[in-house]
Amino acid sequence: MRPDRAAPSMSDFCRPPARRSPMLDHVHEDPERCVRAVQSKDARFDGWFFTAVLTTRIYCRPSCPVAPPKVENMRFYPSAAAAQQAGFRACKRCRPDASPGSPLWNHRADSVAQAMRLIADGVVDREGVPGLAARLGYSVRQVERQLLAELGAGPLALARAQRAQTARLLIETTALPMAEVALAAGFASIRAFNETVRSVFALSPTDLRTRRRAVADTPGVLSLRLPFRAPLCPDNLFGHLAATAVPGVEEWRDGAYRRTLRLPHGHAVVALSPQPDHVACRLALTDLRDLSIAIARCRRMLDLDADPVAVDDRLRTDPDLRPLVDKDPGRRVPGTVDAAEFAVRAVLGQQVSTAAARTHAGRIVAAAGTPIADVGLTHLFPTPDDLLSLDPAVLAMPNARKVAFRALVEALASGAVDLGVGADWAKARAELLALPGFGPWTVEVIAMRALGDPDAFIPGDLGVRVAARALGMPDTPGALVARAQAWRPWRAYAVQYLWATGDHAVNRLPA
Structure with missing residues (x-):
């Protein structure tokens, strides 16, 4: 989708940096709602909270197929790590450690959500808790206190739960020797590996392997x-x-x-x-x-931890969006595996077609990417450091876009712009907007697909405006911003439904 040159100022459609789901945040603190979810085996709540059973000392996902326990024997925890710390082991039937993650950590912008994204990205295993705290700009004690207050477990326990899940995957899906599994899962010793697996799954690593899938x-x-x-x-x-x-x-x-x-x-x-x-x-x-x-x-x-019911319920309140949602519910916002890569591609795609953007990106990959050996795939996308030394002749584009490209690469390489999984979304927007050649369209596309902000909105996008006009909505950026207030906090998803009205390859699976 190409940007329209006319767009409102950034402050017109950027949301505050901290916002939480209006429906289910801290759902584990509402026992009645949790009991209803468990008794109805509501899979929508999987990952939002975990049910521990006092009599069996196991914890489950809400949709566990086993008959629900008595209400008085249920306890609810906000994370698998919290349940494990309280002495409960994972249910062998519903495998709660394999449930979808909580939508909160990808859809919130506060420090706890930033910490959870960083832990999932392995920061604690690579840099320890001090490294996590440094990235967040807090002391170790502050980070531990915040995570304990909201998740019932500190960063080490959360990282340990993640290592346990990784170990189970490797045990069940590979024939690797256990010593190699322990190392690959991030354990410091075989002893710690054995103790964690026994504690979490009530089975030894060898016993887990006998139950493995193919x-x-x-x-x-x-x-x-x-x-x-x-x-x-x-x-x-x-x-x-x-x-x-x-x-x-x-x-x-x-x-x-x-x-x-x-x-x-x-x-x-x-x-x-x-x-x-x-x-x-x-x-x-x-x-x-x-x-x-x-x-x-x-x-x-792939936006797999999203809560599509919450999103679609909000968007259905708009009578013009309702038919689109009802036709194809559960649309996700396509993201990226590398925010810096996507930002570079967003600049390459300014004011050009999808095919032209692919051509530009392919040229810089061939010139500066890291070669690999694979059938059909040849390179890793170049890092900002790789792109610093790129021959300008490779960039067959207008000079203004070359300036924007160079400014972005230098800012990413120096750390002046942080788009990492733990980035502050509001700060990242401001840093990007300060770069030459960066307007609201480019910044919001990056916020939507690289930072993962579910409320990012691009009212000046040509595809959005064409779709809005066809649906009888106002199509000027200012009027669209006003109309979209009712879609918050899910405006990025509304964009997906609007784009889907067009006849473009991005809207359909390849043949």
């Missing part, structure tokens, strides 16, 4: 199932990723979106294909220590 049939490739909250409309999600795929970095092949990933310990190639109740994920890693990070980044790219 091992991947391709050596070196992990076959995983990425859960999501239903409904999910894959059309615009995979359609967008496939239609904008950068040659050498991304492709659509055999019913799957494939791409390369640059990860802390190496690189990976992932293939993702939509299934009725999950997204099938085939992942080839050069270093298994990157498993949980790769999964977290793919989940963010």
Whole structure:
């Protein structure tokens, strides 16, 4: 979608930096609602809270197929880590550690949500709690206090729960020796690995392996199932990723979106294909220590932790949007595995067609990307440092866009602009807007797809305005901003429904 040159000022449509879900935030503190969810086996609540059973000392997801326990025996926790710290072990039937993540951590902009995104991205394992605190700009004690207050567990316990889940995946889906599983999952010792697995799953690592699913049939490739909250409309999600795929970095092949990933310990190639109740994920890693990070980044790219019922219920309150939502409920906002990569691509795509943007991106990948060996994929997308030395002749675009490109690359490489998973969304917007060649359209597209702000809005976008006009809505940016107040805090999802009215490859799965 190309930007329209006329757009309101940034302050007209940027939301405050901290906003929480109006429906389910802190749902674990409402026992009556939790009991109803458990008794009705409501899968929508999976990941929002966990149910611990006093008599069996296990914890489950709300949709656990086992008969619900007596109400007086239920206790509710905001995280699996909190339930584990309280002495409960994971249910072998419903596998609560494999439930979708809480939507709060991707859709909120406060420090707790930033911390949870960073923990999922492996920061505690790589840099420790002091590194996490430094990234957030708080003391270690402040970070621990905030996480304990909201999640019932500190950063170490949350990272431990993530390591346990990674260990289970490796135990069940590979034939790796346990010592290698322990190292890959991030444990400091075999003893800590054994103790954690026994504590969380009430089974030894060897016992877990005897219960495993079939091992991947391709050596070196992990076959995983990425859960999501239903409904999910894959059309615009995979359609967008496939239609904008950068040659050498991304492709659509055999019913799957494939791409390369640059990860802390190496690189990976992932293939993702939509299934009725999950997204099938085939992942080839050069270093298994990157498993949980790769999964977290793919989940963010596909917006799999979203709460589509909450989103669609809000958008249905608009009579003009209701038919679009009813036709294809569960649209997601396509994201990215690398925010810096997407920001660069957003600049390359200013005022040009999708095909032209792919061509520009393909040129810089061929010139500055890191080569890899794979069938169909040839490179990792270049880092900002790689792009600093790029020959300007490669950039076949107007001089103003070259200036914007260079300014962005320098700002990302120096750290003057932070678009990482723990970035402050309001600060990032201000930093981007200060760069030459960056207007509201570019900044909001980056906020929507790279930062993951669910309320990012682009009223000056040509596709949005055309769709609004066809639906009988006002189509000037200022009037659209006013109309869209009723869609908050889910305006980025409203954009997906509006874009879907157009006849464009981004709106459909490839044949």
